[in-house]
Amino acid sequence: MEGRSVRPAYSYSYRAPAIEELYNRGPHHGNLAFEIGDVNLERERANGLELGLRHRAQRLHAEANFFYYRLGNYVYLAPTTQFEEGLVVANYLQADTRYLGARVCCTWASSETSG
Numbered sequence: 001m002e003g004r005s006v007r008p009a010y011s012y013s014y015r016a017p018a019i020e021e022l023y024n025r026g027p028h029h030g031n032l033a034f035e036i037g038d039v040n041l042e043r044e045r046a047n048g049l050e051l052g053l054r055h056r057a058q059r060l061h062a063e064a065n066f067f068y069y070r071l072g073n074y075v076y077l078a079p080t081t082q083f084e085e086g087l088v089v090a091n092y093l094q095a096d097t098r099y100l101g102a103r104v105c106c107t108w109a110s111s112e113t114s115g
Contacts, residue, residue: 007052017041021075021092027085034084035077036091044094045072059109068100 020028024037048069055062073094082089 002057004056005052005054007050007054009048009050009052011048011050012046013048014043014045016043017075017092024092027087029087031077031090032087033077033079033090034087036089038092038094041075041092041094042073044074046070059111060107062104062106064102064104066100066102068098070096070098072096 020035020037021041022037022039024035026034028035046069048067050065050067052065053063074097075092075094077090078093079088079090
């Protein structure tokens, strides 16, 4: 099956802070950190744009996806220079941020196949 396609997409999402982001005050050995939550954290908001391009021929299949997301009140864990119980103290904070990226995949068949 041969052909080309273009797939634009827009998304909006939000999430409430997780319980540990709000109320943690103790060691998290998996992160090697002493985490401190913040009960004043607000919900995260995200707006995203994506564009997908696809080409399929008998021997070549190529796909490229591009994305851009703008996040408001993004929750992240910020390490400090302090230590507690032998672990780095890290606070849950919020900030606006954005990220963008791309993924490209290409497959070439060395011989023609049916189906």
